Every structure is written in C-alpha cells, then in structure tokens.
Amino acid sequence: MKFLTAAAVMLGVASAAPTSTIEKRAQQCGQWDSKVTGAYTLYQDLWGISGYTGSQCSDITSLSGNTLNWWTTWSWSGGSSQVKSYANVVTKTNAVQITKIKSLATKWTWTQTGSNVVADVAYDIFTSSTAGGKxxxxxxxxxxxxxxxxxxxxxxxxxxxxxxxxxxWKLWYGSNGVNEVYSFTPNGANVSSFSGDLMDFFSYLIKSQGFKDSQYLVSVGAGTEPFTGSNAKLTSSYSLVPAYK
Structure with a gap:
C-alpha cells in the first residue's frame, strides 16, 4: 500500500436543479480548468504533476435533477508515491458550522477502467475554525x-x-503538512455504489475522535487521485444535497 506523507502532498496544498442538457463545449484538459453546471463545479486540479509525464482531461456529460454525470481520463508515469491530481466535483454549500448542518445526502456510482491503475476514488471534505478561514x-x-x-x-x-x-471502514490519521487529515478507507471490497449521509462521518469523529462540531464547512469534493497508470477513465453518476438546521 502506498501511504502518502507530508512531503508527497505539500506540493499541492446541491440544491435541486431541473433536468439540463449540457451545452457541448471543449472538454477540460488544462491544469486548472473548471466547469460550472448547476450547483456543481468540476475541477481538473492537476496540482502534483511537476516533473512527471502524462495528461488528463475531464468533462460533464449531463445534469438531471440533482444527479451529475461526469468523467475524467488520464495517464501518468513516474513518482509512484506522488498524487498527480484530483479531478473532482465540488457542490455549492453554505459556510456554516458542522452543528448547523442537518444532512449531506449523497449518491455516487462509479466505474474505473485502465491499465496498471494506482489511484483512489474519494470524497474530500475541508473544514475551518472560522467562516471563510483557511x-x-x-x-x-x-x-x-x-x-x-x-x-x-x-x-x-x-x-x-x-x-x-x-x-x-478503516480510519487513518496524519498530516499533510498543513491540515490534520482523517481518512476512511473500505475495510474490505471497494464501494462502487455509495448512498448515504456524509454527516454520519462527522458524527463519528465528533463522538469518538474529539472533532469539534464548531468547525465550519469549507467544501465537499468527490473525485479521483491518480498516482500512476495509463488509459484510465473514471465515469461517475453523482449527487450531493445539503440540508441545514
């Protein structure tokens, strides 16, 4: 298992919507490209590619109600322990304290193809002690x-x-050199279709790990972090619907 260390990561450190047909535009292939559709923003986020060989493109296929269909393709070589990017979708949320959030209801079904793929498929959530803080x-x-x-x-x-x-899940703890990081990984088979409330993870951390519910939500992303592989494609059907108290 390739564990991330601070040295490896320091380099980079919805409300209901009507059915929508996405206007055909160029797919996103630039390092910091993004695309907004409804309450969702798709980010390329190629933050760890310096010195490595490869490419990545991402795009949105459709938005129907709260469900966003999107994909990313990539090939990367070199730096087997270095994350190259985080192609991901971030949902528009309010900058409120965790205690003020009723639910973060989500559904995510995905498929991954490619050769010699080393990557994760993951939600990535950030919080701060102040609204709009680091x-x-x-x-x-x-x-x-x-x-x-x-x-x-x-x-x-x-x-x-x-x-x-x-x-x-197995729970891991460490630091990326900037943030304290809690990571939940499957205790067994990968989860190719997930439906649940992300607030359940906060509830556990608050009750069992001393996490403070006074923290403010900064962002919730869902995507993939590639290390190495070729001709990889992640296809996702995704929704996140926040509700507040």
Whole structure:
C-alpha cells in the first residue's frame, strides 16, 4: 500500500436543479480548468504533476435533477508515491458550522477502467475554525483504493475500524503538512455504489475522535487521485444535497 506523507502532498496544498442538457463545449484538459453546471463545479486540479509525464482531461456529460454525470481520463508515469491530481466535483454549500448542518445526502456510482491503475476514488471534505478561514481539517472518505494506493498516515496503521453509513471502514490519521487529515478507507471490497449521509462521518469523529462540531464547512469534493497508470477513465453518476438546521 502506498501511504502518502507530508512531503508527497505539500506540493499541492446541491440544491435541486431541473433536468439540463449540457451545452457541448471543449472538454477540460488544462491544469486548472473548471466547469460550472448547476450547483456543481468540476475541477481538473492537476496540482502534483511537476516533473512527471502524462495528461488528463475531464468533462460533464449531463445534469438531471440533482444527479451529475461526469468523467475524467488520464495517464501518468513516474513518482509512484506522488498524487498527480484530483479531478473532482465540488457542490455549492453554505459556510456554516458542522452543528448547523442537518444532512449531506449523497449518491455516487462509479466505474474505473485502465491499465496498471494506482489511484483512489474519494470524497474530500475541508473544514475551518472560522467562516471563510483557511483549511484546518481534511476528512476523506475513500470508496476505493486501487492498485495499492494508500491514505495519509502518521504511523502506517489505522487508528480504528468503524461502521459508518452502513459500511465498514478503516480510519487513518496524519498530516499533510498543513491540515490534520482523517481518512476512511473500505475495510474490505471497494464501494462502487455509495448512498448515504456524509454527516454520519462527522458524527463519528465528533463522538469518538474529539472533532469539534464548531468547525465550519469549507467544501465537499468527490473525485479521483491518480498516482500512476495509463488509459484510465473514471465515469461517475453523482449527487450531493445539503440540508441545514
């Protein structure tokens, strides 16, 4: 398993919508390209590519109600322990304290193809102690660890095994050099179709790991972090609908 360290990551550090047909535009292939559709923004986010060989393109296929269909393709070589990017969709959310959030209801079905793929498929959530402040905590929920990919870890071992949102997870803890990072990874098979409430993960961290519900939500992303591989394609059907107290 390829565990991330601070050195590896320091380099980079919806409300209901009507059925929509996406206007055909050029797909996103630039390092920092993005595309907004409804309450969602698709980001290329090629933050860790310096010195490595490869390419990545991403695009949105359609938006129907709250469900966004999107894809990303990539090939990367070199730096087997270095994340190259995080092609991901971020949902528009309010900058409120965790205690003020009723639910973060989400559904995500995905498929991954390619050769020698080392990557994760994961939610990536950031919080701060102030509204609009800098990121302080990162909470990742990995639906897949492909080809030996591993999370940030201070020790190389999980700190707990827990059941949250109907699935069993290993919980890891460490630092990326800027944020404290909690990562939930599947305790067993990858989760290719997830339906649940991301607030369940916060509830566990608050009850069992001392996480403060006074933290403010900064962002919720869902996407893939590639390490290496070729002719890879992630296809996603995704929704996130926040509700507030």
């Amino acid at each position: 990121n302080e905590y990162e909470i990742m929920v990995w639906l897949a660890a492909l080809g030996g990919a591993g999370p940030i870890s201070a020790t190389g071992s999980p700190i707990a095994t827990v059941t949250v949102a109907g699935h069993s």
